[in-house]
Amino acid sequence: MVNRPDSSSTRSDKSSSSTRSSMKKNNNIKNTFVRSKSGNDYKEKNGTQNRLRNASSLQSISKASGNQTNRGMKKFKSNGSVDSTDIGVKSSGSSTPLEDNINVVVRVRPLSEKEVKASDDSIVQFPGNGQILCEGQNDSQKPKLFTYNVVFEPGATQEDIVQYCGIKRLIEMAIEGFSSTVFCYGQTGSGKTHTLTGPPQLFVGKKPDLNHKDHGLIFRSFFYLFQLLQQRQENTQFILKASFLEIYNEKVIDLLNPGAARKKPLAVRWSKKMRGFYVENLFLVDCEELDDLLAVLEEGMRNRAVGSHLMNDHSSRSHTILTVHITSEQQAENEKSVFISKQGKINFVDLAGSEMTKKTQSEGKTLEEANNINKSLMVLGYCIASLADSKKRSGHIPYRDSQLTKLLADSLAGNGVTLMIACISPAKSNQCETINTLRYAARAKKIKTKPLIIIDPREALILSLKREVNALKLENEHLKSLSAFHMSPRSGSAQINGNNDRSSAIVTPKIDVERLAELENNELSELVKLYMTENQSLRQENNELYTTKDILLRDQELVSRENERLLKKLEDVNSVCCRSPIIPARPTMSGDVFNFSTNSDTDITNSNYWRNPLNASSEFIDGRMSSAENKISDSVQKEMDKMRISDSITTVAGSLRRNKSFDRNGQPITDMIT
Numbered sequence: 001m002v003n004r005p006d007s008s009s010t011r012s013d014k015s016s017s018s019t020r021s022s023m024k025k026n027n028n029i030k031n032t033f034v035r036s037k038s039g040n041d042y043k044e045k046n047g048t049q050n051r052l053r054n055a056s057s058l059q060s061i062s063k064a065s066g067n068q069t070n071r072g073m074k075k076f077k078s079n080g081s082v083d084s085t086d087i088g089v090k091s092s093g094s095s096t097p098l099e100d101n102i103n104v105v106v107r108v109r110p111l112s113e114k115e116v117k118a119s120d121d122s123i124v125q126f127p128g129n130g131q132i133l134c135e136g137q138n139d140s141q142k143p144k145l146f147t148y149n150v151v152f153e154p155g156a157t158q159e160d161i162v163q164y165c166g167i168k169r170l171i172e173m174a175i176e177g178f179s180s181t182v183f184c185y186g187q188t189g190s191g192k193t194h195t196l197t198g199p200p201q202l203f204v205g206k207k208p209d210l211n212h213k214d215h216g217l218i219f220r221s222f223f224y225l226f227q228l229l230q231q232r233q234e235n236t237q238f239i240l241k242a243s244f245l246e247i248y249n250e251k252v253i254d255l256l257n258p259g260a261a262r263k264k265p266l267a268v269r270w271s272k273k274m275r276g277f278y279v280e281n282l283f284l285v286d287c288e289e290l291d292d293l294l295a296v297l298e299e300g301m302r303n304r305a306v307g308s309h310l311m312n313d314h315s316s317r318s319h320t321i322l323t324v325h326i327t328s329e330q331q332a333e334n335e336k337s338v339f340i341s342k343q344g345k346i347n348f349v350d351l352a353g354s355e356m357t358k359k360t361q362s363e364g365k366t367l368e369e370a371n372n373i374n375k376s377l378m379v380l381g382y383c384i385a386s387l388a389d390s391k392k393r394s395g396h397i398p399y400r401d402s403q404l405t406k407l408l409a410d411s412l413a414g415n416g417v418t419l420m421i422a423c424i425s426p427a428k429s430n431q432c433e434t435i436n437t438l439r440y441a442a443r444a445k446k447i448k449t450k451p452l453i454i455i456d457p458r459e460a461l462i463l464s465l466k467r468e469v470n471a472l473k474l475e476n477e478h479l480k481s482l483s484a485f486h487m488s489p490r491s492g493s494a495q496i497n498g499n500n501d502r503s504s505a506i507v508t509p510k511i512d513v514e515r516l517a518e519l520e521n522n523e524l525s526e527l528v529k530l531y532m533t534e535n536q537s538l539r540q541e542n543n544e545l546y547t548t549k550d551i552l553l554r555d556q557e558l559v560s561r562e563n564e565r566l567l568k569k570l571e572d573v574n575s576v577c578c579r580s581p582i583i584p585a586r587p588t589m590s591g592d593v594f595n596f597s598t599n600s601d602t603d604i605t606n607s608n609y610w611r612n613p614l615n616a617s618s619e620f621i622d623g624r625m626s627s628a629e630n631k632i633s634d635s636v637q638k639e640m641d642k643m644r645i646s647d648s649i650t651t652v653a654g655s656l657r658r659n660k661s662f663d664r665n666g667q668p669i670t671d672m673i674t
């Protein structure tokens with residue numbers, strides 16, 4: 001009934017048991033389906049029974065599937081995250097988006113009574129591995145083989161579709177913040193509406209049977225969605241809103257508010273901010289309970305345009321898009337006080353069927369509808385063909401040529417995850433359309449999309465600013481400690497204190513970030529401004545600290561140069577003193593001095609060394625050389641040397657001016673100090 005590629009891999013017991021257990025857990029979810037938004041109130045008490053039935057049908061499918069692969073099944077890990085070995089739709093996460101192909105499955109409807117009566121035989125075969133073999137149109141043509149993610153044979157039930165087509169994965173991704181789309185494509189009467197919603201008769205009458213086996217993918221997806229929300233509600237808050245529209249003769253009509261919209265169709269506009277098309281003034285219904293979503297489905301189904309022609313008594317004459325917007329608010333991983341809100345959505349698109357007007361014998365209104373349907377499907381076909389061609393992909397894609405392609409643009413080539421269900425008839429009389437659909441689907445399978453999570457840009461900005469502020473604060477601390485290290489105690493303290501004063505002057509935003517999600521637009525803007533101001537202030541302060549650091553390094557450089565200069569001067573003075581009988585020779589800072597002082601054989605009182613009674617430098621020299629414990633740091637020592645030497649020189653010069661000096665030979669010295 002269901003065949004997919006990779007038939008060698010079998011469905012794991014682990015995954016089936018985890019799915020069963022997740023279903024068991026959800027027996028406790030709220031089961032009273034009370035119509036709150038539309039006219040027909042009803043209650044359903046045996047929702048539990050319904051879910052148990054789902055569980056048992058899942059088991060029977062796993063047996064029936066035998067050794068077939070389970071690529072269409074979503075698998076939960078124990079932590080509730082999603083196993084990405086699924087149908088090839090990979091969750092990219094917000095940081096590393098991955099490109100992936102659109103997933104395409106094919107559903108073959110059973111031969112209708114009419115076709116059986118007319119001995120209109122089946123022309124398709126199912127070799128397995130997601131393949132479908134279609135007979136050639138005449139004897140000379142070879143059969144054509146196509147491969148897809150999954151092929152559903154005519155015996156597949158509505159429950160099989162929901163289990164294996166990959167919709168569960170799309171729902172999970174929508175909850176995680178991705179934009180997901182499932183659309184049904186195929187000729188008129190091929191089973192698109194049957195697959196998505198079930199027969200329209202299900203929604204007629206006052207008390208729809210919730211347990212009906214024919215309920216389609218949308219109905220079953222809503223149950224699954226609520227199961228997941230129930231599981232995840234502990235640490236995340238969800239807000240659900242739904243809209244339902246149809247595109248009828250290129251006009252967009254709100255199916256939840258059809259009266260007003262029929263008079264004036266809604267406009268499709270481009271949003272610069274979201275970089276996508278949207279429908280202006282579309283009615284969005286808050287859906288707190290499962291029955292609210294079901295009510296939206298019923299209301300829309302009742303209001304959509306349906307007509308009849310030779311090939312389908314209940315033919316959809318419009319394309320419909322039912323969208324469930326899922327906003328989630330979750331605590332940020334590393335920032336417990338911040339809540340991140342993500343906005344995911346899932347679109348269910350039921351396309352009107354392509355039709356050969358000759359075959360359907362459409363005329364008048366039905367003909368006009370058919371022409372519009374075919375035109376918009378043709379544009380969709382162009383878009384798909386261009387997107388599937390790697391050379392044309394970066395060129396112009398004619399999304400703007402129809403309302404349908406404008407609204408599907410994001411799903412086909414944007415940041416979403418897309419699933420296409422191609423519906424075909426097995427009958428020989430539809431062979432041409434069947435091959436067209438299979439080709440169309442094969443082309444769509446080549447399209448790659450890049451799923452991305454959409455986070456509220458303002459909240460993302462606040463989060464990144466907050467992170468930046470923290471990083472700047474750390475940098476600030478580091479710079480301050482560096483400055484303190486480089487500064488001399490006296491000059492440094494003044495500057496550091498100065499900086500501290502500035503820091504304390506910064507007004508940190510006093511906003512309760514836990515309330516972030518509840519804040520109004522202007523409050524959020526205010527918060528962004530405050531963070532930006534703090535950020536700016538920290539940057540400024542850090543720049544100043546960098547400047548201070550540079551100044552300190554330059555000062556240090558100057559001081560060491562000055563020391564060098566002084567040492568040189570000292571040596572010069574020393575050499576002069578050696579020649580003078582009245583000025584004691586000053587030792588240099590070289591090793592010779594130390595050798596001189598420590599050498600016991602050397603007598604410092606020898607006749608060549610004369611102590612000048614006018615200054616105390618000899619004591620200083622002695623003290624300096626003899627007491628290692630009292631040794632002062634070199635820089636301070638040099639500074640003191642400098643002062644003493646200049647004192648000593650001044651004194652000597654004064655004494656020379658007062659008393660005439662004489663050289664060793666008894667000649668007066670007059671030009672010694674100039």
Ligand SMILES: Nc1ncnc2c1ncn2[C@@H]1O[C@H](COP(=O)(O)OP(=O)(O)OP(=O)(O)O)[C@@H](O)[C@H]1O
Nearest residue numbers: 109110188189190191192193194312315316352353
């Ligand atoms: N898998 C199926 N099992 C049983 N009946 C089916 C199946 N698929 C389609 N049918 C029946 O075939 C008929 C046509 O199906 P449906 O209206 O869903 O086609 P459609 O592709 O939506 O057509 P249109 O494009 O004209 O709206 C309906 O009577 C429907 O109940």
